[in-house]
Amino acid sequence: MASKDIATLLIHCPDRPGLVHDVTGFIFSHQGNIIDLQQHIDSEQDAFFMRLEWSLENFTLENDEIEARLQPLARRHEMQMRLSFASQRKRIALFVTKENHCLYDLLARHESGDLPVDIPLIVANHETLRPAAERFGIPFHYFPITKENKLEQEAAQIELLRQQRIDTVVLARYMQIISPAMIAEFPHRILNIHHSFLPAFVGAKPYHQAFQRGVKIIGATSHYVTADLDEGPIIHQDVMRVSHEDSVHDLVRLGRDLEKTVLAKALWWHVRERVLVFKNKTVVFD
Template sequence: MHTFRERRLQNFLQNYQHRARLVISCPDRPGIVAAVTSFLYEQGANIVESSQYSTDPEGGTFFLRIEFDTPMMATRKANIEKAFAPIAQTFQMNWRFRLHNDLQKLAIFVSKEEHCLLELLWEWQAGELLADIAVVISNHEYMRESVESIGIPYYFIPVTKEKKAEAEGKQLALLNEYKVDTIVLARYMQILSPEFVAQFPAKIINIHHSFLPAFVGARPYERAYERGVKLIGATSHYVTDDLDEGPIIEQDVARVDHRYHPEDLKRIGRIIEKTVLARALKWHLEDRVIIYQNKTIVFN
């Protein structure tokens, strides 16, 4: 009997077998869109979504994301990429084609807080998160039953200051074993080492429980209460070596006032956190996020 996870993956593969997307960044100049859309027309593609942006029409950088349907895309992908290469060279493009059902393998890291992990599992079970959740890794045992009940492997790897390098070595071994593409820090309350981050550049997504750049680091809700803020929020961003300084993907806020104590702020914040993280991860998985300098272009 197939597990729920296996059935979910089969459904994804069947439902999107003809859809693909093309993501491009290049120096801006006339004719880019015409060249790309004409090429796709010649390949028998039907464009279902197109988004574009230029940092400056005169000498800036141009970004384009196109989603399209075309018959037998999976078997034709290599030939289509080969045929597109001369156009890409002409316009000095950084580009990639990706099949819609070429699902990325996710590893979710979690500590004690469960809300972000449970939201991602629910979205995945509902068919809203187009990915293969390959493994969940935690420095606590709390979430094992919820994860394993739907067929996802769960690994407990304790982390201490003295054995942090050893723990990260075990984590990296698992990520390699499961061929993980993207890591999601779903309220994983450990700082990853530069050596770990270097293994997954622009492929680690974190949720920080404040509206960055305010209240970087630990205890943001307590510090927000002490400061008497009127807005609290959450930020999902890519992880870099600088703590909570990576390119921001998504943010949201809620209004509060003097009546809210730290526990009230945390309760409201949990709702924001799980929503922001889920949105950011979906956009990443759907190739809607392009990193530009230390910012992001998000075609949402």
């Protein structure tokens, strides 16, 4: 019985001759047909990166056999591998506070089919966006956070995310610093949107900092959350021209368009398994 499924394999390992030949040989020998292949060699780090998509239509291995059968190859080349299937939709949790633009943008993409994921829940530290969640019929979980209850509330959040088998957390303008426990639970699987072109204007109120400095360009950056605030691997950035005529209020308003499109694009690449992290930088196979 032919499958219409598609497999995606992300690899990185030390660079050496024959890697592409070996991996494509594995696919070829099991009747897989490569749909997309991208590789990158970081010659400074002597590191090899590859992304492979192949059709499982005539593939002679079952989906759940593939990983094991790749092991000898992986061991031989000291490969880090990540295998996934188009048929397995990622389960995403959206974290929000009060601003609606990233939330609505992602929900609209989801509804139109442009974002092929499941969104089983929304987490918020304010009630503001409950009506928005309810409009789209997505369960809204309110976790008010104070200095005192923060760790406790995060533990409850983690528990909820586990129950819901959440794969990836998206901080869609969630105005809280994430604690180490959450970061450890979702390594390189928490996406944030920071409202500046990092590394400029780290921390709070970046538009105010930008206005103060008198920059002629503002930006937004989506990155994976790591233990160092605003220092995680950058997935995507974009910018917009501004001028002396724009007040701080204008920058905030204009920047929202950047924030929502930058976050959505980073999430798209993440969901399509197009992002590899290596030494705090990303390889994005666009």
